Amino acid sequence: MLADKRILLIIGGGIAAYKALELIRLLRKEGAAVTPVLTKAGAEFVTPLSVSALAGEKVFTQLFDLTDEAEMGHIQLSRVADLLVVAPATADLMAKMAQGRADDLASTLLLATDTPVMVAPAMNVRMWQHPATQRNIATLQGDGVRLVGPDEGEMACGEYGPGRMAEPAAILAAIRGALAAGPLAGRHVLVTSGPTHEPIDPVRYIANRSSGAQGTAIAGALRDLGARVTFVTGPAAVPAPEGVQVVRVETAREMLEAVEAALPAEAAVMAAAVADWRVANESGHKIKKMAGAALPVLEFAENPDILKSVAQSTDRRPRLVVGFAAETDDVLAHAQAKRARKGCDWIVANDVSPATGIMGGAENAVTLITASGVEDWPRLPKDEVARRLAQRIAEALA
Missing domain, CATH: 3.40.50.10300 (CoaB-like)
Structure with a gap:
């Protein structure tokens, strides 16, 4: 269903980053090409080698990489995709998006694009329920960013509530919907x-x-x-x-x-x-x-x-x-x-x-x-x- 589609997948820092590996596998299975971007915090949970092996493509990690900037550049990287997906989307990443900050590769890509963006939030229940996070979510949705999840359940920290990243199959379904050439696309x-x-x-x-x-x-x-x-x-x-x-x-x-x-x-x-x-x-x-x-x-x-x-x-x-x-x-x-x-x-x-x-x-x-x-x-x-x-x-x- 996603043949010839390119997904720019930004993997944020959080234990839910392991789910991004399964998401890559599902996307590839449906014919999509996946360009992975791994944040510094995300690399604490999954390795560039594992991400690259599943995606079949190079992993981008640094904003100031001379080779990457000479070959493609972060501006072009953010615009060749059909959809930008942030999974997991941490509270910090979403705050940067809402505020228009661009102090690393991930946030710069998100600010420099006119491509549709989807986020799959993942964080502690208190962080999710905090008024600042809810304000940021409202801002992002007002900007047209699609949201998938979060789910409710037990956290890695032992607490229970909303904040778990949506399962890869649910994110895949949301990606299908976002890329569907249907009469309600974008509405x-x-x-x-x-x-x-x-x-x-x-x-x-x-x-x-x-x-x-x-x-x-x-x-x-x-x-x-x-x-x-x-x-x-x-x-x-x-x-x-x-x-x-x-x-x-x-x-x-x-x-x-x-x-x-x-x-x-x-x-x-x-x-x-x-x-x-x-x-x-x-x-x-x-x-x-x-x-x-x-x-x-x-x-x-x-x-x-x-x-x-x-x-x-x-x-x-x-x-x-x-x-x-x-x-x-x-x-x-x-x-x-x-x-x-x-x-x-x-x-x-x-x-x-x-x-x-x-x-x-x-x-x-x-x-x-x-x-x-x-x-x-x-x-x-x-x-x-x-x-x-x-x-x-x-x-x-x-």
Whole structure:
């Protein structure tokens, strides 16, 4: 799939550098040529010899190398590639990128290029969550840099949380998407998916039956058309698609915050089944069932309306906002009213009454409601619904 493509791979310093070796192998297997750049810190974890052996090419390490500068030069090196990939992208490297610094070969290449750039962050969870890193990430994404990962899991330092570099297969999928000559190439699309969980106490919550399968399929279909996808998902029953930027949340308020952080985008597909209410008197400890005691009383508060917030934004509204309406009766009437009330461009409506088997199932039967009219789609696998919707989005943005 990547035949005749050239990847400039910058390997930063971190224990995750060993994954870059597997990434090189996967890229070569798909026909890509890999030009490796190894930072001084990266060379503390993998050797130039191992990188060169897998890439089949010379490893570049020094900015002030007389031979390299005479033969090619760092300016040309940064521009002959189809994509620049930084894996692992350390906090330091991303800070240099965000600030426009160029004090070594890697940072100079990244500043001297007009080629698309992708980063696969890898760092300690505290470093990832630090406000400075999050500011830098926001700056890079605003500059058009693609992000893949990080994953959540156990760190080499023994801590647990987000910060693990994405697996090589996921980075490969993201590279495929970035280089896809699809109709959405270079466009940023936001997708929300899954349910939200609204806590009652530390062990109980209010949720719904959404599996997240349809939203996940939509994110994958948009990726396959070349889009840079930010995928904001609640606790879904299906794994997130590879090759997209995944932001995991629990509650509706967390989802709103993540959505606002992901904007601007050219399109937003709001497929998440967001809880309409949360428990206002959430308990800080487990509510105990006591013999003879009165039943607990739950007080409800309205959750933020994420779809309405995005659709009616005055400064960062996407060109196309697509909402979803999961109904159990009067589907068309409720969905048309929702489109008018929320201010979104399209509504994808479906009947999720128990007899349909759609919520949590493998198939969907939707009605697409736009300003132009109403389209009833046949019952299809959710992947095919996603493919059709992604193609319609591409046509609308063309």
